[in-house]
Amino acid sequence: MQNDDSSAPQYRKLACRVVDITCGQGVTIVEPANLYGCTLEDGVFVGPFVEVQRNAVIGARTRIQSHSFICEKVTIGTDCFIGHGVMFINDLFKDGHPTYDVDAMLKTCIGNHVSIGSNATILPVTICDHTVIGAGAVVTKAIATPGIYAGNPARLIRPL
Amino acid sequence: MQNDDSSAPQYRKLACRVVDITCGQGVTIVEPANLYGCTLEDGVFVGPFVEVQRNAVIGARTRIQSHSFICEKVTIGTDCFIGHGVMFINDLFKDGHPTYDVDAMLKTCIGNHVSIGSNATILPVTICDHTVIGAGAVVTKAIATPGIYAGNPARLIRPL
Amino acid sequence: MQNDDSSAPQYRKLACRVVDITCGQGVTIVEPANLYGCTLEDGVFVGPFVEVQRNAVIGARTRIQSHSFICEKVTIGTDCFIGHGVMFINDLFKDGHPTYDVDAMLKTCIGNHVSIGSNATILPVTICDHTVIGAGAVVTKAIATPGIYAGNPARLIRPL
Numbered sequence: 236m237q238n239d240d241s242s243a244p245q246y247r248k249l250a251c252r253v254v255d256i257t258c259g260q261g262v263t264i265v266e267p268a269n270l271y272g273c274t275l276e277d278g279v280f281v282g283p284f285v286e287v288q289r290n291a292v293i294g295a296r297t298r299i300q301s302h303s304f305i306c307e308k309v310t311i312g313t314d315c316f317i318g319h320g321v322m323f324i325n326d327l328f329k330d331g332h333p334t335y336d337v338d339a340m341l342k343t344c345i346g347n348h349v350s351i352g353s354n355a356t357i358l359p360v361t362i363c364d365h366t367v368i369g370a371g372a373v374v375t376k377a378i379a380t381p382g383i384y385a386g387n388p389a390r391l392i393r394p395l
Numbered sequence: 396m397q398n399d400d401s402s403a404p405q406y407r408k409l410a411c412r413v414v415d416i417t418c419g420q421g422v423t424i425v426e427p428a429n430l431y432g433c434t435l436e437d438g439v440f441v442g443p444f445v446e447v448q449r450n451a452v453i454g455a456r457t458r459i460q461s462h463s464f465i466c467e468k469v470t471i472g473t474d475c476f477i478g479h480g481v482m483f484i485n486d487l488f489k490d491g492h493p494t495y496d497v498d499a500m501l502k503t504c505i506g507n508h509v510s511i512g513s514n515a516t517i518l519p520v521t522i523c524d525h526t527v528i529g530a531g532a533v534v535t536k537a538i539a540t541p542g543i544y545a546g547n548p549a550r551l552i553r554p555l
Numbered sequence: 556m557q558n559d560d561s562s563a564p565q566y567r568k569l570a571c572r573v574v575d576i577t578c579g580q581g582v583t584i585v586e587p588a589n590l591y592g593c594t595l596e597d598g599v600f601v602g603p604f605v606e607v608q609r610n611a612v613i614g615a616r617t618r619i620q621s622h623s624f625i626c627e628k629v630t631i632g633t634d635c636f637i638g639h640g641v642m643f644i645n646d647l648f649k650d651g652h653p654t655y656d657v658d659a660m661l662k663t664c665i666g667n668h669v670s671i672g673s674n675a676t677i678l679p680v681t682i683c684d685h686t687v688i689g690a691g692a693v694v695t696k697a698i699a700t701p702g703i704y705a706g707n708p709a710r711l712i713r714p715l
Binding site (some may be wrong): 397405406407409410411427429444446462476481482484488491492493495514516518524533548 | 573576579581582583584585586587595602603604620621622627636638639640668670672673674685688690691701703707715
Binding site for chain 2 (some may be wrong): 245248249250251267278304322323332354356358387388
């Protein structure tokens with residue numbers, strides 16, 4: 236049945252929105268964006284077509300570019316650059332399916348002055364300050380040494 | 396010439412929309428979304444910034460997360476989780492360019508209880524029930540054994 | 556502090572828009588889209604959820620599919636197909652952080668009749684006419700021989 240048949244089941248429409256956010260001074264958000272329950276510190280910039288979930292924290296002066304997705308349990312430091320189409324992960328589907336239990340979701344912690352290239356994918360890990368993640372990289376392990384990392388899985392290309 | 400010059404050529408604006416869809420009970424769609432001519436079975440969830448093309452079929456209780464693109468000739472089973480920024484493909488550009496002939500486009504068939512990680516890319520293949528595709532993976536071959544697959548190209552990491 | 560507290564700092568809202576573009580005859584843009592200061596030649600198609608930055612040039616009859624991002628310093632030829640979720644890059648973060656100096660940004664030049672698969676990532680390189688980039692590929696080096704290239708980093712799969 237088509238939705239233009241008034242007897243057909245109708246879907247529920249929700250609208251993308253910016254709601255219940257905590258923000259500092261000088262924050263800019265380009266809409267449409269879907270941000271809820273997150274914290275954006277002073278001077279954060281969020282480009283269009285971005286989703287940031289509940290309890291995520293974005294540090295001061297960090298830029299989140301268009302098309303990126305930042306999930307619950309992600310903390311990003313200050314002065315970071317998150318490129319376009321970057322996806323964060325908080326669930327490894329270890330049992331073969333997603334968990335819907337927030338307590339079982341995994342944390343990601345990005346340091347300060349970290350730059351992440353476009354289309355990168357960040358599994359739930361810790362990344363140290365002053366690191367660069369190359370465009371298209373898939374980061375599967377914690378990074379404790381500042382450097383440029385790229386590839387799938389991401390490997391150290393050169394120290395910084 | 397600029398568009399603010401009234402003598403300049405003007406572009407045609409279309410709006411992203413949900414049109415001509417067939418849907419079951421309890422479907423939720425977060426807008427903006429671009430869905431046309433597709434089927435969403437009972438309880439499907441579609442996040443924001445998603446495009447689903449004509450004739451795609453999404454099985455009951457499957458969740459399509461933000462930023463994903465599902466093309467014509469894709470069928471997804473029940474109870475699946477399609478992460479954020481997942482892209483499906485129906486054309487391998489075998490002759491060096493796209494085909495615009497629907498009959499020449501290739502099919503993708505995703506089983507039931509399949510979970511696909513964010514930023515994964517799914518070439519036109521069959522994926523069996525109870526499979527997990529890791530975040531950032533590029534699936535280039537059919538998957539007939541349940542397991543966790545990751546990498547570019549995707550390889551079996553461990554059975555499930 | 557929450558934004559619903561009237562004493563709290565308020566964020567600045569910008570809206571995604573199509574502004575200051577130069578376009579030829581028969582251009583179509585599906586909104587929402589964020590296009591500013593770029594040139595779209597005759598017959599260009601731009602899908603939804605796309606960003607094209609200042610000074611980018613898109614050649615005649617080229618199609619930019621949904622979710623793609625085209626940055627400043629990118630020139631794309633005629634009759635190209637840019638898939639869904641394709642990201643272009645103009646900054647390699649060589650010094651460990653982004654440059655905000657336009658003169659230091661790097662150029663990308665895509666020839667004519669080039670087809671780029673979905674979720675591909677294109678570093679600042681030159682790609683010759685009649686080339687195919689596979690879905691999910693990360694192109695890190697110039698391509699001077701027509702062929703099909705795929706993987707991360709992208710390698711020649713077969714000539715065309």
